[in-house]
Amino acid sequence: MKIFLATGNKNKIEEIKKIFSMENTEILSIKDGIDIPEVVEDGNTFEENSKKKALEIAKFTNMITIADDSGICVEALNGAPGVYSARYAGEHATDEENNKKLIANLQGIENRKAKFVCVITLAKPTGETYSFTGEVHGEIIDEPRGEYGFGYDPYFYIEEYGQTTAEMKDLKNQISHRARALAELKKNIDEILK
Template sequence: MKIFLATKNKGKIEDFKKLTENMDIEVVTILDNIEIPDVVEDGDTFEKNSAKKALEIAKYTGIVTVSDDSGLCVDYLNGAPGVYSARYSGENATDESNMDKLLEDLKDVKKEDRKAHFVSVVTIAYPNGEYQSFRGEVEGEILFERQGNNGFGYNPIFYSKELGKSFGMATMDERVSVSHRGRAFRKLKEEVLDKLS
C-alpha cells in the first residue's frame, strides 16, 4: 500500500519511516519529487490542522495521505506555544530561535512550574474525503538549557520523565517508544494500517 506523508519536515519523515518499518507500506514524500500545494494551517487546534492538511493533499494527489500536526504545550504559558510551536519566534523561526524564545520566556520559572507536554494528532485521509484522526501525548518538563541534539524541534529542552533524559539525548528508538507522535501513530497503525496491510 502506498501512503503519502504530508510534511516538509525531514525529522518527521525519518520518524514515520522508522514507525512503518517491516510493514507492507510504501511511504512517499516530497523527497520523491511529488508536488503538493501549500496548505494554510489556520485551525486553532491540532485536530483541525492535521485533518485539513491530510484531506487537501489526499484530494490533490489522489493518494491516501497521512498528516501530523504537533506541538509543545507549556502549562505555565497556558498551553503556548501550542499550534504555533513551529513559528513561536516569528515568521522566519528556526528550531534554535524557538528554543531560545521559550527558554527566555521561562528563565525565571522554577523547576516545579516547568511542566509541559507534546501533542501529536495524526490524520489519515482518503481521496474520497473520508478521514480518521488519532491523538498522542507525552508528559515532561522544560529544561533550563539544551541537553543533547538528537531529533528536531524542541527535543533538546524537553525532559521526558519516562526516559529519564531529554529527547535530545535519546536515541530515535527510545524517543519513538514514548513520543507523542509514536503514540498517535501506533493508534493509527492498530486501528487502520494493520487491517489494510
C-alpha cells in the same frame, strides 16, 4: 499499498517512516519527487490543522495521505506555544530561535511542566478522515541536552527516563507523542482501509 506523507519537514519524514513501517506499504513523500501545494495551517487545534492538511493533500495526490500536526504545550504559558510551536518566534523561525523565546518566557517561573502533543490524520481522497492523538509529558529545562532530536527536543526532559528527548537515540521513536499517535493509527488501519 501506497501512502503519502504530507509534510515538508525532512526530520518528520524520517521519523514517521521509521515508526510506521508496515508490510506491503510504501510510504511516499516530497523526497520521492512529488510536489505538493502549501497548506495554510490556520486551525485553532492540532486536529483541525492535521485534518485540513491530510484532506487537501489526499485530494491533490489522489492517494491515501497521512498528515500530522504537533507541538509543545507548556502549562505555565497557558498551553503555548501549542499550534504555533513551529513559528513561535516568527513565521520562518529556526528551532534555535523558537527555543530561545521559550526559555526566555519561562525565566523566573518554577512550574516547568509541558507536554508534546501530536495528532495524526489519515485521509482518503474520497473525503473520509481518521484522527489519532498521542501525548508525552515532561518538563522544560534551561540548558539544551542531546544531539538526536529536533525542534524542542533538547529542552524537553522526561524524568521517568532521566533524559531529554534529544538524548534518546532509538527510545524516542518508541515513546514519543508521534509514536503514540501512530500506534493508535496502526491499531485501527485494517478497519479504516477495508
